[in-house]
Amino acid sequence: MITCKNLTHYYGKRLIYENLSFNVPKGRILGLLGKNGTGKTTTINILSGFLKPHAGECRIFGEEVQNMKPITRRNIGLLIEGHVQYTFMNMEQIERFYAPFYPKWNRDVYYELLKKLNVASHQRISRMSCGQRSQVALGLILAQNPELLILDDFSLGLDPGYRRLFIDYLRDFAKSEGKTVFLTSHIIQDMERLIDDCIIMDYGRILTQQPVNNLLEKYFQYTFTLTQGSLPYFPELFYPTISRGRVEAGSFLRPEEMRGMLDAHSVPYTGLKWTHVSLEDVFIGLTGKY
Numbered sequence: 457m458i459t460c461k462n463l464t465h466y467y468g469k470r471l472i473y474e475n476l477s478f479n480v481p482k483g484r485i486l487g488l489l490g491k492n493g494t495g496k497t498t499t500i501n502i503l504s505g506f507l508k509p510h511a512g513e514c515r516i517f518g519e520e521v522q523n524m525k526p527i528t529r530r531n532i533g534l535l536i537e538g539h540v541q542y543t544f545m546n547m548e549q550i551e552r553f554y555a556p557f558y559p560k561w562n563r564d565v566y567y568e569l570l571k572k573l574n575v576a577s578h579q580r581i582s583r584m585s586c587g588q589r590s591q592v593a594l595g596l597i598l599a600q601n602p603e604l605l606i607l608d609d610f611s612l613g614l615d616p617g618y619r620r621l622f623i624d625y626l627r628d629f630a631k632s633e634g635k636t637v638f639l640t641s642h643i644i645q646d647m648e649r650l651i652d653d654c655i656i657m658d659y660g661r662i663l664t665q666q667p668v669n670n671l672l673e674k675y676f677q678y679t680f681t682l683t684q685g686s687l688p689y690f691p692e693l694f695y696p697t698i699s700r701g702r703v704e705a706g707s708f709l710r711p712e713e714m715r716g717m718l719d720a721h722s723v724p725y726t727g728l729k730w731t732h733v734s735l736e737d738v739f740i741g742l743t744g745k746y
């Protein structure tokens with residue numbers, strides 16, 4: 457559904473990323489994870505056609521995004537940080553306004569979601585909270601019934617209960633209707649519950665792209681204690697922290713491989729332990745705490 461090859465972009469002289477490549481298969485929910493400033497929203501803007509990269513190619517439905525046909529673009533539901541136009545309308549008025557533009561419009565999806573979220577139909581959007589406006593925007597996106605949904609910071613302003621409700625609703629909707637979803641969020645606990653695949657970005661590069669279940673299965677969080685000396689540099693260990701000889705680090709090495717590496721380099725240690733962790737912990741492990 458989405459193919460990006462060798463994307464390179466600058467803001468002035470600042471390089472955002474270089475030769476960035478990824479694919480989004482049909483029918484999958486893919487989450488883009490990265491710290492602030494790594495290029496998540498830049499990528500969303502390139503996918504939407506609002507921003508032309510300095511180099512590289514981006515295609516959706518096989519068409520180059522900068523030259524996409526209007527009939528093709530109509531099959532993409534785009535949400536950028538929860539914004540809603542025409543805030544002088546209420547939720548019924550804005551639904552009637554948008555409906556004629558989309559031949560596959562599904563008003564039942566819109567009202568079903570907003571009913572679950574307890575949004576009053578007569579209330580003007582301008583008088584709604586940030587979270588409520590996000591709910592209206594999300595409902596309008598789903599009602600378009602597009603094949604591809606691109607959602608930037610989709611949970612902006614939603615409190616924990618409504619975030620959970622919407623996440624479950626979106627996943628059920630996407631899976632039952634065979635939709636493809638590309639999204640970002642700063643709340644990684646939400647992503648772990650929702651997405652099939654993830655891309656974890658660091659500054660200027662992709663650290664990994666794989667199914668979430670595979671990532672959580674392959675990543676181990678290790679702890680052990682150095683009995684003397686210091687820990688040598690191992691590229692297989694991600695951002696190790698050492699406090700009073702206690703080492704904590706993440707790695708894709710299996711336990712037997714980890715033990716073999718430490719023994720092969722004659723590292724004096726004791727109490728090697730390991731565990732699987734959450735997607736948020738994997739993200740912090742791969743990108744660092746700061």
